[in-house]
Amino acid sequence: MVSDARLVRVLVGHRGVVRTLAFSPSGSYLASAGDDKKIKVWDLAACTCIHEYRGHHGKVTALDWSDVGKPSLTNRVLTDPNDLSIDNSLLCSAGMDGIVKVMWDGNSKTKQMSNQDVQQSTYNTKCSYLVDVQVHPDWVVAIGTKG
Secondary structure: OOHOOOOOOOOOOOOEEEEEEEEEOOOOOEEEEEEEOEEEEEEEEOOEEHHHHOOOOOOOEEEEEEEOOOOHHHHOOOOOOOOOOOOOEEEEEOOOOOOOOEEEOEOOOOOOOOOOEEEEEEEEOOOOOEEEEEEEOEEEEEEEEEO
């Protein structure tokens, strides 16, 4: 509990400063990212890293996780958007490389993700440094600066 001010879990795995965190919509997972340019997804019940995303060329500064992604955003067709065994959430990241990444897993929530299961899209922006990203089922907004 927060009022107890007790340490509950320590998740070890990044090689550098962690700059951003995002809980999955279900609250079962936590994404973390930072100076090592990696995004890790943690199973909070098991205290294990279930996936590591790579692809940023600079420090990752922002993460956001949306409930359900639309096919128009992810270029995919959902077989059944109402199937609760399928995780249709979108995890987005932004960083000091001016890149926005949109990642999703359209497979069962109960199995560990492999690189073949995870799909991602990369968007290059005109910014050299992105400070925040927000994802919605219909769109993604990133805020940054040039230079």
